[in-house]
Amino acid sequence: MLKLHYAPNSRAERVLWLLEELELPYELNSMPFHPEALKSDEHRKRHPLGRIPVLEDGDVSIYESGAIIDYVLEKHKNGGLKPSVDSPEYPYYLQWFHFCEGMIAQPMNTIVVHTILLPPERRDETVLGQAQRLASKSLTAIETALDGKEYLVGDFSGVEFMTGHCCTKLSDLGCVTDEMPNLKAYVERIKARPAFQKAISTT
């Protein structure tokens, strides 16, 4: 059985959402998002830097949320929720799948650090402002791509677990504004999915 090493409010939510969406059986090892658990010798054997998610599947044990999502779709859904290589949507599936870690994750991390994680006296308004502007530009690109569409690629695809998940987090951080009506509706559409709700309420 698939075993997901997980902590709430982290990239591991992406994988939990996927497993719920695909209705795959899985075992969950939920850990607190705290160094004592994540940096333990036991967890460092799974991920040398003590990060989550990690997915075990028999003898296989891998990390990186993008890799895990692609692995599960290929191995356990026969390439489902991905356009085929000869589909006109295929290149844009890849583009939006990688856009998440390539363009959004870095400013999102910075916003979290300078609004939540650091004590107020160590937060840097200049660094925060730069990250918010970059996040806003990336979100505007998504706003445009969503024009006339319910999801970024096709009816619903693997992209949602990456870039879509990031959009819900940036919305929670106040970065999705009234000037982004397509994106607001997209975030609401994702948040209404029962599998997503199950994932984000799992502790």
Add this chain to the structure above:
Amino acid sequence: MLKLHYAPNSRAERVLWLLEELELPYELNSMPFHPEALKSDEHRKRHPLGRIPVLEDGDVSIYESGAIIDYVLEKHKNGGLKPSVDSPEYPYYLQWFHFCEGMIAQPMNTIVVHTILLPPERRDETVLGQAQRLASKSLTAIETALDGKEYLVGDFSGVEFMTGHCCTKLSDLGCVTDEMPNLKAYVERIKARPAFQKAISTT
């Protein structure tokens, strides 16, 4: 014909290296790594934030280096330089492919900003030190993974254009130390490849 929008010393090198390695015919639009070119109206039509690489292939125009590399391997090399889905190497191919943007790119960018891009009076030693320590931990994970191997996955794979390319850049930034003999040899092995040399010497 494939058309690559490129700037030297950027993520676009990854794609140029790939095209050279696969001996695919291509047209190159080389731009200076400068806002005047990258933020022009013309280039913003290709990438809304004015980034490179962008690849055109007939009616297709996509960005994100990871997406472009996967697209080229699937469309123009019939899945070459990738293990098949049922190979034991497949999950680790995905893991190391995504490790690049997921773990290494963010501290690498910070190191470049605080050692090269910012004027000396605006560089922050604390921020730089954190990024260097995180990069070192990620490189140590690669050092371990390379034990007894010439390349991260198989004889040579798509992973090299992502995580391998990052390793060469971090080596140039002084982050690959004598305590990482496997990684040093790996970087030298990549740098000795004629296709890599052609890519990094193209302006």
